Amino acid sequence: MMYKSGVVALVGSPNVGKSTLVNSLLGQKIAIVSTKPQTTRDAQRGILTTENAQVIFVDTPGVLRPNYVLDRTMLAIARSAVQDADVVLWIVDVAKKPSNEERRIAKLIEQTNPSATVYLAMNKCDLLKPENVINHTNIYRSLCDKAIWMLVSAKRGDNVERVKKDIIDLMPEGPKYYENDEITDKTVRELSGELLRESALYYLRHEIPHGIAVLVEEFIEKEDGKMEIIATLVVENNRHKGVVIGKNGSMIKAIGIRARREIEKMIEQPVNLQTFVKVKADWRNDNNQLKHMGY
Ligand SMILES: Nc1nc2c(ncn2[C@@H]2O[C@H](COP(=O)(O)OP(=O)(O)OP(=O)(O)O)[C@@H](O)[C@H]2O)c(=O)[nH]1
Ligand SMILES: [Mg+2]
Structure with a gap:
């Protein structure tokens, strides 16, 4: 066939x-x-x-x-x-x-x-x-x-x-382009960043979610078998930064916990996730920033 x-x-x-x-x-x-x-x-x-x-x-x-x-x-x-x-x-x-x-x-x-x-x-x-x-x-x-x-x-x-x-x-007649185990073209590192953004979308309201980008700064497997991930949530202004961090850091903590669970489910190994929040004004209109973020 x-x-x-x-x-x-x-x-x-x-x-x-x-x-x-x-x-x-x-x-x-x-x-x-x-x-x-x-x-x-x-x-x-x-x-x-x-x-x-x-x-x-x-x-x-x-x-x-x-x-x-x-x-x-x-x-x-x-x-x-x-x-x-x-x-x-x-x-x-x-x-x-x-x-x-x-x-x-x-x-x-x-x-x-x-x-x-x-x-x-x-x-x-x-x-x-x-x-x-x-x-x-x-x-x-x-x-x-x-x-x-x-x-x-x-x-x-x-x-x-x-x-x-x-x-x-x-589907027309054609070759097999990908191996059997390749299910997406995104790396687990990129997918982890996406899951962090998903968690932020889940918790945040109003206009803030659309103004968020995620940068995965580090993605390293440690000797104890834990995946160490350091990521930054980029927001558009200081007010948004305040909301994303939340009272005594409660919001960023919740976002991080949900993301960590989702990432662990995906890679089937324990994760240590550290998240930071940074302001980059108007990044959605800045071609340089967009390129840096992979958009
Ligand atoms: N009730 C119901 N909800 C659905 C169904 N499919 C998706 N949803 C919900 O619709 C919402 C949007 O789903 P997404 O898959 O993110 O939609 P999308 O088209 O990819 O959205 P964008 O990426 O923003 O363009 C989520 O809350 C989903 O759970 C469905 O068949 N029934
Ligand atoms: Mg979609």
């Missing part, structure tokens, strides 16, 4: 569940998830390998109208992922009616890669009210006539196996 492989770009508005779906499709957590929009900041590959096929999923930042230089970078990332894809996995929140954003994304897909197969995953179907099923699915379908579509719940797992099978079937 011929081997099949291809690239699948996951695109959609912020917060619709792209990263949750990629984790669910892979059966492993490789991408961070939060209740806040704009969680994912760069393209991350998730690689699914079976006996007969390899699917390279590319999780991307939610597409939205850019306010910062970082937003523009994120939009460019989504667009370039669509361009390079065999299949565009367009994810929407089917519990809600499509906004103008959704219409813009449908256009972006059609203009950027007219020949791609579009697979419309109508996610969060667990939240879809029965009286809205026909109406909402019809409107989304009308935004992209050619799309194959499916109601899914990335969180509960409804129809995820089905999507996986459909996508494997859509």
Whole structure:
């Protein structure tokens, strides 16, 4: 039997569940998830390998109208992922009616890669009210006539196996690009930084989460078998720094504890995590800073 492989770009508005779906499709957590929009900041590959096929999923930042230089970078990332894809996995929140954003994304897909197969995953179907099923699915379908579509719940797992099978079937003939044990293109060091950012997103409210970046300064395995990680949370101003540190350091402590647990789960070894908070004014608009942070 011929081997099949291809690239699948996951695109959609912020917060619709792209990263949750990629984790669910892979059966492993490789991408961070939060209740806040704009969680994912760069393209991350998730690689699914079976006996007969390899699917390279590319999780991307939610597409939205850019306010910062970082937003523009994120939009460019989504667009370039669509361009390079065999299949565009367009994810929407089917519990809600499509906004103008959704219409813009449908256009972006059609203009950027007219020949791609579009697979419309109508996610969060667990939240879809029965009286809205026909109406909402019809409107989304009308935004992209050619799309194959499916109601899914990335969180509960409804129809995820089905999507996986459909996508494997859509893959063209191709080589195996990655080894069996390669499930993402991010290093554990980078993923650890992401898990720290996820923990910060989990605890922080309002505008602060979007203004946070993480720098992993040290990632060293010690003789006692512990992984020693030193990381800095970069914030935009002193007020944010105060909030992130919290009263007597309570907030940064909570963020660190949750992150440490998540990192330990991922690398299956004990971790010693030290976190610092630093102010870098307006880093989201500073090209040098963005480069330094890997964006
Ligand atoms: N109820 C429900 N919630 C979901 C589902 N899928 C994702 N979520 C939740 O939606 C929120 C956003 O999920 P993410 O996976 O971070 O969304 P995203 O599209 O990657 O977001 P960005 O990276 O910010 O663009 C999280 O709170 C998820 O738990 C689903 O099928 N049902
Ligand atoms: Mg995401």
